[in-house]
Amino acid sequence: MKQDVVIIGGSFAGISAATQLVRAQRKVTVIDAGKPRNRFTDHSHGFLGLDGYSPSAIKEKTWQQLQAYESVTIIEDKVVDINKKVQGFSVKINNGETIACKKIILATGLKDELPDIKGVKARWGKTVIHCPYCHGYELRNRSLGVIATGPMSLHQAGMIPDWGLTTYFSQGEYQPDPEQKLFLQQRGVSFEDTPVVEVLGGNLEVSAVKLADGRVIALGGLYVGPKTHMASSFAELLGCEFTDGPMGAIVVTDDFKQTTVAGVFAAGDIANPMQNATFASASGVMAGIGVHKQLIQELL
Structure with a gap:
C-alpha cells in the first residue's frame, strides 16, 4: 500500500x-x-x-x-x-x-519517569499531577505539595500557590538560591528538606505525605515534575x-x-x-x- x-x-x-x-x-x-x-x-x-x-x-x-x-x-x-x-x-x-x-x-x-516514592504511581494523573493548567483546578483550595525532581521544580513551586497553600519538598537535594527562596517566601511557600518517602491516602486520594524522619504532613494534592x-x-x-x-x-x-x-x-x-x-x-x-x-x- x-x-x-x-x-x-x-x-x-x-x-x-x-x-x-x-x-x-x-x-x-x-x-x-x-x-x-x-x-x-x-x-x-x-x-x-x-x-x-x-x-x-x-x-x-x-x-x-x-x-x-x-x-x-x-x-x-x-x-x-x-x-x-x-x-x-x-x-x-x-x-x-x-x-x-x-x-x-x-x-x-x-x-514519564516518576520518582521512586511509594504511593506516587498509583495516584498519578489523579491527585498526583504535573500540570496545574491541566488538572490544578480540580485540586484547588487544598494544602498542596511540590516534590522536587529537578531544578524546574522550583519554578513549579512558584506557580502552585495560585491553587492552594504550598509546601516545597526539596528532597534534601534541590535547594533554592537566596533569590529563589525570597520569591517563594513572598508567594507564601513553606519549605521542607526532609525527603518524602511515602504518599498516604485512601483509594486515589492524597491525605498526607510521610517523611524519612517519620513525620506526617497533611496534604490534599501533590505536584511532581517527572x-x-x-x-x-x-x-x-x-x-x-x-x-x-x-x-x-x-x-x-x-x-x-x-x-x-x-x-x-x-x-x-x-x-x-x-x-x-x-x-x-x-x-x-x-x-x-x-x-x-x-x-x-x-x-x-
Whole structure:
C-alpha cells in the first residue's frame, strides 16, 4: 500500500496532522498503538471545546471525524520497524503489513519517569499531577505539595500557590538560591528538606505525605515534575537530532516540524519543550502543513 504520509501516533498531535493532510486529499495512514501519555488521567482540561472530556472520549470523537475523509486509513497496531528507502520510507507493522510512504510524521509521545516514592504511581494523573493548567483546578483550595525532581521544580513551586497553600519538598537535594527562596517566601511557600518517602491516602486520594524522619504532613494534592523519555526509539533509529528540554530530550525540528532527517517530521510532546494537549495539537497542525508544503514542492 503506497501512501503519501504515515503518521505514527493517533492522539492530539497525530490526528491534528492527519486532518490537515486529508483535507488536502492526501493519502494518509495513522498507526496507533493505544498507549497515549495521558491514559492515566480520567479527564482532559484546557482543550478548546472539549474541556473535561476523558482522553478516550476525545480520541473516539476525533477518530470519527477523521474517518469521514476517504483518503485516511487508521490502523490500531504497533509499528515495529521503519526503513529509509531511495525514495521515501517503508513502515512495518506488527501485523506483518508493510506500508510504503513518501513522508513520516512521528507523534509517538513521551513516557514519564516518576520518582521512586511509594504511593506516587498509583495516584498519578489523579491527585498526583504535573500540570496545574491541566488538572490544578480540580485540586484547588487544598494544602498542596511540590516534590522536587529537578531544578524546574522550583519554578513549579512558584506557580502552585495560585491553587492552594504550598509546601516545597526539596528532597534534601534541590535547594533554592537566596533569590529563589525570597520569591517563594513572598508567594507564601513553606519549605521542607526532609525527603518524602511515602504518599498516604485512601483509594486515589492524597491525605498526607510521610517523611524519612517519620513525620506526617497533611496534604490534599501533590505536584511532581517527572523526567521524560521517548516512548519510541524511532526518532533515534532514523538519525534525528535531539536537544535538551526542561525534563528530558526532545527532537529538534524546524518551524514546519521537519526533523534533521529529510522527510521525517515530529509533532507533539516529543518535539515541544512545553507540553500539553493544545501545544500537541498545534504542532500537529504545523507538521501536517509542513508535509503538504514539501509534497507540493517536490512536484515542481
